[in-house]
Amino acid sequence: MSKLTFAFIKERKSPPDRRVVCTPAQLHAADKEFKNADFVVEASDIRVFSDEQYREEGIDVVSDVSQAEVMIGVKEVPIEALIPNKKYFFFSHTIKKQPYNRDLLKAVLEKNIELYDHEVITRKSGARLIGFGRYAGIVGAYNGFRALGLRENLFELPKVEHLPDYAQVKKELKKIAPKLPPINIAMTGSGKVAGGIREVLEVLHVHEVKPKEFLQLRQFKNTQTVFTRLQVTDYYIRKDGYVPTKTEVFNNPELLHSNFMRFAKVADMLITGHFYGDGAPYFFTRDDAKHEDFNINLIADVSCDIDGPIASTLRPSTIENPFYGYDPHTEKEVAYDQKGAITVMAVDNLPCELPKDASEGFGALFLKHVIPAFFNGDKSGVLARAKMTEKGQLTERFSYLQDFVEGRE
Numbered sequence: 194m195s196k197l198t199f200a201f202i203k204e205r206k207s208p209p210d211r212r213v214v215c216t217p218a219q220l221h222a223a224d225k226e227f228k229n230a231d232f233v234v235e236a237s238d239i240r241v242f243s244d245e246q247y248r249e250e251g252i253d254v255v256s257d258v259s260q261a262e263v264m265i266g267v268k269e270v271p272i273e274a275l276i277p278n279k280k281y282f283f284f285s286h287t288i289k290k291q292p293y294n295r296d297l298l299k300a301v302l303e304k305n306i307e308l309y310d311h312e313v314i315t316r317k318s319g320a321r322l323i324g325f326g327r328y329a330g331i332v333g334a335y336n337g338f339r340a341l342g343l344r345e346n347l348f349e350l351p352k353v354e355h356l357p358d359y360a361q362v363k364k365e366l367k368k369i370a371p372k373l374p375p376i377n378i379a380m381t382g383s384g385k386v387a388g389g390i391r392e393v394l395e396v397l398h399v400h401e402v403k404p405k406e407f408l409q410l411r412q413f414k415n416t417q418t419v420f421t422r423l424q425v426t427d428y429y430i431r432k433d434g435y436v437p438t439k440t441e442v443f444n445n446p447e448l449l450h451s452n453f454m455r456f457a458k459v460a461d462m463l464i465t466g467h468f469y470g471d472g473a474p475y476f477f478t479r480d481d482a483k484h485e486d487f488n489i490n491l492i493a494d495v496s497c498d499i500d501g502p503i504a505s506t507l508r509p510s511t512i513e514n515p516f517y518g519y520d521p522h523t524e525k526e527v528a529y530d531q532k533g534a535i536t537v538m539a540v541d542n543l544p545c546e547l548p549k550d551a552s553e554g555f556g557a558l559f560l561k562h563v564i565p566a567f568f569n570g571d572k573s574g575v576l577a578r579a580k581m582t583e584k585g586q587l588t589e590r591f592s593y594l595q596d597f598v599e600g601r602e
């Protein structure tokens with residue numbers, strides 16, 4: 194069997210992304226493990242690991258990767274940089290028909306590229322195998338507490354992007370744990386983002402209560418910081434009054450009403466990590482936020498769906514300026530610390546703030562689930578499921594994108 198060459202390509206999107214799919218140490222180990230694979234790295238001066246660090250691990254760093262068969266990156270590859278007739282792995286942000294990437298998908302087809310999108314590297318059940326979600330949850334929750342400290346003059350957390358790694362993030366959190374005020378925190382979600390949020394709450398020793406107990410907190414004066422984790426069956430209810438099953442939530446959102454306001458009356462802070470399905474009810478609307486009982490005044494919206502289920506998320510924010518305020522009465526953006534406003538953290542590229550750890554986490558999953566599939570006949574079907582394009586056509590699973598590519602929707 195001839196060797197297959199995998200190239201870890203340079204990120205070319207602006208603003209620059211420092212993440213990479215595999216670290217130098219991981220590629221060193223992979224080089225030993227996969228005898229039929231060659232791994233090369235495209236030279237880059239923005240990556241969190243330097244070219245020299247890869248060379249030290251015995252990995253070739255080259256300026257021209259066109260000899261490789263498989264190209265592996267993180268963000269969208271600019272059209273002019275796409276090399277025809279190759280296999281590519283990156284986040285194309287096209288599966289939800291994102292209009293800003295229509296031309297990219299068109300170019301992928303025209304250049305006869307086999308595109309495998311990281312977002313659709315899944316188990317047979319559809320559950321995603323790979324992602325940066327955990328780090329989004331960690332950084333998003335941290336940023337939420339950073340906003341709280343700044344707004345209330347309680348403590349000052351440094352920006353994550355100025356810290357070297359997750360270990361230091363945890364150290365900073367431990368320092369502020371004793372200074373946390375007695376507030377009620379609700380978090381949402383059950384996937385990787387939610388896992389990251391939970392890690393932060395655990396480092397901070399925030400006490401967890403069940404959603405039912407959380408609802409009772411309204412009657413008491415807080416004495417400690419508490420949190421509860423809300424699942425779909427907590428924040429949605431069927432229109433006929435029954436609690437929905439998860440399958441109903443995923444497949445029949447038209448059956449549902451939001452049941453979130455009961456939590457909004459108790460929570461001071463919300464940290465989101467849910468997945469919002471198309472057509473599902475909003476958690477709270479602009480009108481809900483005007484309600485005198487609406488108690489939430491700080492939202493770290495990691496899920497970050499714009500002008501959607503979390504009405505105060507008017508726009509994404511940036512790593513540079515992560516916070517803004519939402520005035521429920523005027524429905525307008527205001528200063529993040531304006532009296533009566535909801536403070537919003539809605540950074541949509543959170544894992545970029547922790548590029549080293551995020552790359553390590555992503556790389557471990559990629560080497561476990563994807564690379565072996567090239568050499569075992571894709572026995573779990575992971576490549577077949579993730580392949581979006583082949584021979585200039587969309588694969589069957591992604592044929593729903595045909596109208597989108599042709600500009601008909």
Ligand SMILES: NC(=O)c1ccc[n+]([C@@H]2O[C@H](COP(=O)([O-])OP(=O)(O)OC[C@H]3O[C@@H](n4cnc5c(N)ncnc54)[C@H](O)[C@@H]3O)[C@@H](O)[C@H]2O)c1
Binds near residue numbers: 442
């Ligand atoms: N702000 C950021 O930088 C950032 C970064 C990564 C992810 N995110 C967002 O965070 C959210 C969660 O990401 P994740 O990595 O935890 O995802 P995940 O794939 O790990 O988990 C998603 C969870 O949602 C559930 N789910 C699937 N379909 C659903 C539906 N229709 N309705 C409700 N739940 C459903 C799944 O069972 C799973 O438990 C996503 O919206 C993602 O876009 C934001």
